[in-house]
Amino acid sequence: DAKTTQPNSMESNEEEPVHLPCNHSTISGTDYIHWYRQLPSQGPEYVIHGLTSNVNNRMASLAIAEDRKSSTLILHRATLRDAAVYYCILRDPYNNNDMRFGAGTRLTVKP
Amino acid sequence: GAVVSQHPSRVICKSGTSVKIECRSLDFQATTMFWYRQFPKQSLMLMATSNEGSKATYEQGVEKDKFLINHASLTLSTLTVTSAHPEDSSFYICSANQRRREGTGELFFGEGSRLTVL
Numbered sequence: 001d002a003k004t005t006q007p008n009s010m011e012s013n014e015e016e017p018v019h020l021p022c023n024h025s026t027i028s029g030t031d032y033i034h035w036y037r038q039l040p041s042q043g044p045e046y047v048i049h050g051l052t053s054n055v056n057n058r059m060a061s062l063a064i065a066e067d068r069k070s071s072t073l074i075l076h077r078a079t080l081r082d083a084a085v086y087y088c089i090l091r092d093p094y095n096n097n098d099m100r101f102g103a104g105t106r107l108t109v110k111p
Numbered sequence: 112g113a114v115v116s117q118h119p120s121r122v123i124c125k126s127g128t129s130v131k132i133e134c135r136s137l138d139f140q141a142t143t144m145f146w147y148r149q150f151p152k153q154s155l156m157l158m159a160t161s162n163e164g165s166k167a168t169y170e171q172g173v174e175k176d177k178f179l180i181n182h183a184s185l186t187l188s189t190l191t192v193t194s195a196h197p198e199d200s201s202f203y204i205c206s207a208n209q210r211r212r213e214g215t216g217e218l219f220f221g222e223g224s225r226l227t228v229l
Contacts, residue, residue, distance in 0.1 A: 101156075
């Protein structure tokens, strides 16, 4: 059973910001919110992760709702190389500690 | 950054043969590695969790006698597909945690190994 819900697909224009939503209404207090992306025929690539506070890194920003039941991955300026499947995953380091992928969101970036 | 390497990246074998896929953490120690399988146009499916020095934990529906996992050191885990059949053809991916950031840190994924069974 999926712990996160994401739209199947989204489109963006090149050099515009992209907001990828993720719902995780059953998140537990010890779940970390992870985002990964996967290009065709490659292994997933780490994007960002967080627990409660918003996070920024060179790739993206992660905005976490105050109740933690949803989060948004923000790509500030989409490029053609950002076209990939983006996965939002909950990971509990204190229970199971595994990482299970849902269907993800396929992002298409138009030039 | 941390690197996980898989070998081979592609392998073609005859039905009934066994294939071994290696997963190495090149510049860090990994107490736990995860093995995934991905069919075309589908998401990654967790097969098993590999713990250094102990038996792997398999997900429901994954045959442990068919998919042998060995995690003999902190930098190497292997997946052996025994008596492979065409339905085992898939993209196999491993991932690892840096030991010092177990659990709360990010996972590093290998490039994947595409298995084709004729």
